[in-house]
Amino acid sequence: MAVRTHGGTGMPAVTSAESAESSVPRRLLAVATRLFAEKGFDRTSVQEIVAAADVTKGAMYHYFDSKDDLLTEIYARVLRLQMSRLTEIARQEGPVAERVERAAADVVVSTIDNLDDATISFRSLHQLRPEKQREVRDERRRYHELFRSLVVEGQNQGVFTDRVPADIVVDFYFGSVHHLSTWYHPDGALSPREIGAYYARLLLDALRPAPAHR
Amino acid sequence: MAVRTHGGTGMPAVTSAESAESSVPRRLLAVATRLFAEKGFDRTSVQEIVAAADVTKGAMYHYFDSKDDLLTEIYARVLRLQMSRLTEIARQEGPVAERVERAAADVVVSTIDNLDDATISFRSLHQLRPEKQREVRDERRRYHELFRSLVVEGQNQGVFTDRVPADIVVDFYFGSVHHLSTWYHPDGALSPREIGAYYARLLLDALRPAPAHR
Amino acid sequence: MAVRTHGGTGMPAVTSAESAESSVPRRLLAVATRLFAEKGFDRTSVQEIVAAADVTKGAMYHYFDSKDDLLTEIYARVLRLQMSRLTEIARQEGPVAERVERAAADVVVSTIDNLDDATISFRSLHQLRPEKQREVRDERRRYHELFRSLVVEGQNQGVFTDRVPADIVVDFYFGSVHHLSTWYHPDGALSPREIGAYYARLLLDALRPAPAHR
Amino acid sequence: MAVRTHGGTGMPAVTSAESAESSVPRRLLAVATRLFAEKGFDRTSVQEIVAAADVTKGAMYHYFDSKDDLLTEIYARVLRLQMSRLTEIARQEGPVAERVERAAADVVVSTIDNLDDATISFRSLHQLRPEKQREVRDERRRYHELFRSLVVEGQNQGVFTDRVPADIVVDFYFGSVHHLSTWYHPDGALSPREIGAYYARLLLDALRPAPAHR
DNA sequence: TATGAATGAGGTTTCATTCAT
DNA sequence: CATGAATGAAACCTCATTCAT
Incomplete structure (x- = not known):
């Protein structure tokens, strides 16, 4: 869309001498x-x-095309990546609770692995042109929808509670995920996978049905 | 500190005729x-x-003093407000679970009531001067510490699980809260108090002890 | 002219309580x-x-009246002081060479004693309003004229050479004097009086008549 | 250093049509x-x-880079020029008295030839950034040192008196020179070379040894 | 394919001075 | 005598982008 390449791969092959490493x-x-x-x-x-x-x-x-274009590309890359991972996990076999847990943990790990992307994408939406903003929001909504559909599936099967609407659950969880970039530090005691496991646990526990609630 | 007034109230009295409403x-x-x-x-x-x-x-x-100074003041106001509300709730009587629930719901409501402040404060930290950034982070840490101490209290009493470290729980929850500004809209179906109740519920449920986990 | 006082002394008496020391x-x-x-x-x-x-x-x-007015006052003070000292010396009795030597040494000492004045007056002329500039220049010319008249007197008497026109001698000497402020430092090895003596000596030696020149 | 050109001459070649005369x-x-x-x-x-x-x-x-940068460049140009002229004269053959006289006259002529530079450089030092000020002062000191070494050479040979320390002589003389810009006017009766000759004469006469002083 | 000089609009901030009180 | 809020013009500088080469 923005990168003007002349092949079809989305990224030009490394050819010039000046960049042995990268195009x-x-x-x-x-x-x-x-x-x-x-x-x-x-x-x-x-x-x-x-x-x-x-x-x-x-x-x-x-x-x-412009400086904006760089930002647009970064957003596109992030969304593409997250969406493909979630899609992959969503269509796997197995109980829905397991798939939700896997997806929840995975998005944490992949967010931490691309922490700069996360920082940018949660802070810079308003710096895109309005039209591009809408596109990003739409794509993000599709992502949330997919995740929500898993939650709803669990609720319908009775493996998840429906005390809290699935919408809210999804916004709740991705708020936490997006904010990883404000506190995560590579030198911390916990590995990305451990954090992912904890986050997923918190989500799954919050969704446990039939709590003798207080 | 920033607003140069010469009385002691922090805000000058409204005196001039041209601004009947506000200084x-x-x-x-x-x-x-x-x-x-x-x-x-x-x-x-x-x-x-x-x-x-x-x-x-x-x-x-x-x-x-500067445009920065305006931002600094906004941060100071937000932190002052949130801290005072949490302090107030933390020192109330009653079971710790109730105080946590109350605090969790309250921060949601007050965040929504000052949604512009929330938008700014989660997006603009890096636009403060490094020294001011540190101050804000420190104050935010004190806030988190106070909240965390409530969680730990519940864990010690056995009313909360300690499957997930209290640190993580706190970051997890405030991530969700800070992100309210990215999706909340006054025209939505849910009132701030309802959202607060749901968010608090999700937190409390995630903290329920002794789950027959999976 | 500029200081609005209400007595006639040029400086108001110290009356107010807030300045025990100075008006x-x-x-x-x-x-x-x-x-x-x-x-x-x-x-x-x-x-x-x-x-x-x-x-x-x-x-x-x-x-x-204005910030300019402060500068104007400083110039006036400097010129008044220097002029009065030179006038005093010029009208003393004694051989002209002695009077020139005394005046030459004295202006050095008094310049060093008021080094800030010297710094300002050699650097800030162009910051005065054109009209004030002319006044300052005129007064400075009168000062130079008086000094020059002493030199000419010595030349006429034959105690000074006239190899170099008196004009040039005067500009030459006062250039040196005005530049004291660029290098003089109170911690230096020489006292103001010693420097004054050396400067006067250089002037007097340059004016010695009948050199078997080279 | 300041002018960002990309050749090696320090000044880009004149290429564009719009400035036939100068880059x-x-x-x-x-x-x-x-x-x-x-x-x-x-x-x-x-x-x-x-x-x-x-x-x-x-x-x-x-x-x-900035307005300051323009000033910095002007200083650099002045210092470069003066230093190169003095170096050239200092290393010529001939009696030291002649070299001093030549240098003394030459600096006057070149100061008058670049009177704007002189005006700026004696009045604007404090408008440079402190670091640049130090550089200028250092370079100026090297210049003075070179001149002083000539004076000392003459004193050691006995062709100059040492009644006055060479330091003082140098500051004395360059004070006069720097102040040329406050009184010299092209319409005056004397040519730059005549003024240079007079100034040099005053210096040389002041340095004549063995005066039957008074 | 790549250069880098040039644009020009717009950004934040400073500051001498005035004036109602 | 003294205050200090308010003015408004002008200051220096940045920067995304264009275009001739």
């Missing part, structure tokens, strides 16, 4: 991701990006 | 809060703020 | 002199001056 | 020099500079 657009995206997460989109200048990527401004504008 | 610094803060929430701190110009507050730029800089 | 206008001038010398006229704000003098802005504008 | 950065420096000398650094706005140079503000900031 120019890939380097630009990687650098932009880091800088946007560190300093925020508006505080990061195109100049800084191209300097950090060791690329000229002209080159950047060759591959991307 | 100049108060108007500026109110307008800035709305605009920062709508468009983000960096996208809001001082020009827009003073125009919306019907004040001259000079007047704004008479009361506030 | 308000005097304090303002003293502070302004120090700050103008330290940071330059344009870099010193009225706010800084009144803060350092512990006086309100209103009070300053009560005593002085 | 953009050169024009900016020339205009800034004139304006800083006329009105002072702080009184000259960037707007005035770019208007006079017929350049946009953006273009100026493309070549110079």
Whole structure:
């Protein structure tokens, strides 16, 4: 959509001599991701990006339409990734509770693995053009819908309580997940997988049916 | 600290005729809060703020040191409010589970009541000067600590499980709360109090002890 | 001219309780002199001056017409002082060479004694209003004329050479004197009087007649 | 250092058609020099500079980091020029008295030839950033040292008196030189070379040894 | 494919001064 | 005499983007 490549892979093959390691657009995206997460989109200048990527401004504008376009690409990448993981898990076999637990833990791990993406995506929506914002919101809604459908499935089967509407459960859980980027630190005592397990446990426990509630 | 007034109230008395309703610094803060929430701190110009507050730029800089200072004040206000509400609830009488539930529901309601503040405070931390960021983080930590101490109290009493460390529980819950501003809409079907009740319920249920887990 | 006093002394008597030590206008001038010398006229704000003098802005504008007015007063004070010292020396008895030597040494000492004044007056002329600039230049010319007349007197008597025109001699010497403020430091090895003596010696030696030149 | 050019000459070659005469950065420096000398650094706005140079503000900031940077460049240019001239003269053959006389006269001529530079450099030091100030002072000290070494050489040979320390002699003389810009006017009766000759004569005469002093 | 000079609008902030009280 | 809120013009600087080469 934004990256103008000339093959069909979505990413041009690494050809030029100047980047033994990575293609120019890939380097630009990687650098932009880091800088946007560190300093925020508006505080990061195109100049800084191209300097950090060791690329000229002209080159950047060759591959991307605008600075906004970089942000758009980052959002697209995040959404694509999360959606594909959830889809994969959702269509697996097995009890719905297990699939929900797996999905809940997985999104935590993948969020932590791409913490810069998470930082950006929860903080920069309003910096996209309104039209793009709508697209992102729509895609996010589709994601939530998919997750919600799993919760509803569990509720219908009676393995999950319906004391709390599934909508609320989903927003509740993804709020927690999105906020990982505000407190998670790689030096912490817990590994991403452990955190994922705890988060999933909290969700599953909250959904346990028939509690002799107080 | 930031608002340069010369009485002791923190806000000058309303005296001039031109603002029957509100003092100049108060108007500026109110307008800035709305605009920062709508468009983000960096996208809001001082020009827009003073125009919306019907004040001259000079007047704004008479009361506030800088645009940053406005943001700092907003953070201070939010933290002051949340902390005072939690302190109040924490020191009430009654079973710890009830106090946690009350605190959990209350923070949801007060977050929704000040949704612009919530939007700003979860999105704009990095726009504060590093020193101020640290202060905000410290105050936020004290808040979390207080909440955590309630959870730990319940765990020690055996009314809450300790399957998940109290730290994680707290971060988990406040992630959800902070993210209310990304999806809550006044036109929605649920009232703030209903949402608060659901959120508190999810937390309390997740903390129920002795689950015959799976 | 600028200080609005109500007696006739040029400086109001110290009356108010708030300044046991010095009158308000005097304090303002003293502070302004120090700050103008330290940071330059344009870099010193009225706010800084009144803060350092512990006086309100209103009070300053009560005593002085403007910030420019402070500078004008400083110039007036310097010129008044130097002129009176030179006049005093010029009309003393004794050989002209002695009077020139005395005047030359004296201006060095008095320049060092008021080093801030010297700093300001050699650096800030262009910050006065054109009309005031002319006045200062005129007064300075009168000063130079008086000094020059002594040199010419010596040349006419044959005690000074006239190899170099008296004009040039005077500009030459006062260039040196005015520049004292760029290198003199109170911690230096030489006292003001020693420097004065050396400077006077250099002038007098340069004026010695009948050199078997080279 | 300051001018961002990408060749190695320090000044880009004149290529574009719109400035047949001079490159953009050169024009900016020339205009800034004139304006800083006329009105002072702080009184000259960037707007005035770019208007006079017929350049946009953006273009100026493309070549110079800041307004300060322009001033820094001017200082660098002055110091470079003066130092190279003195070095050249100092290492010539011939009696030391002749070399001193030549250097003394030459600095006068070159100061007058670049009178705007002189005006700026003696008045604007405090407008540089402290770090740059130190650099300028250091370079100026090296210059003085070189001159002083010539004076000392003469004193050691006995062709100059040592009644006055060489330090003082040097500060004395360069005070006079720097102040040329406060009184020299092209319409005056004397040519730069004549003034240079007179100044050098005054210095040399002051240094004549063995005066039957008074 | 890539360069880098140039644009020009808009950003935040400073500050001498006034004036009602 | 003194206050301090308010003014408004002007200051320096940034930056995404374009375009001739």
